[in-house]
Amino acid sequence: MAVIGLLYTSCQPEKKEKPDIKIGTKKKETSAFDVGKKIFNGKGKCYTCHKIDKKSIGPGVEEIMKIYKEQDADLIAFLKEEAKPIVDPETYAVMKTNFAIIKTFSEEELKALEVYMTEIGNNKTE
Numbered sequence: 001m002a003v004i005g006l007l008y009t010s011c012q013p014e015k016k017e018k019p020d021i022k023i024g025t026k027k028k029e030t031s032a033f034d035v036g037k038k039i040f041n042g043k044g045k046c047y048t049c050h051k052i053d054k055k056s057i058g059p060g061v062e063e064i065m066k067i068y069k070e071q072d073a074d075l076i077a078f079l080k081e082e083a084k085p086i087v088d089p090e091t092y093a094v095m096k097t098n099f100a101i102i103k104t105f106s107e108e109e110l111k112a113l114e115v116y117m118t119e120i121g122n123n124k125t126e
Contacts, residue, residue, distance in 0.1 A: 036116025039109055044101060052120055058095060059088045065121025075117065076110045
């Protein structure tokens, strides 16, 4: 009887693991840089006062990020109005009107905006 059981189990086809097949499309992941760019050029309306490489109404992003890097300052703290302006305090009064928009940003959106500004600022400041 033991021989029959052994023959039965050894003659069974090997069970293979079923592949993990998912039907449908996977939602495309978006990088922090892309989210930050979308905020800068979209709901944040940052582009209206800040150009990349030159001053317009406010300082250019390259200048902002250069100064924040040199002073090891916290951009997010400034955007949350927890730190004083360090780049162009004279235009701070103009920017204050935008803080109503910025206050609606999540922590992740603020970090994404910082990533975007850091990366575009570093492209020409280093």
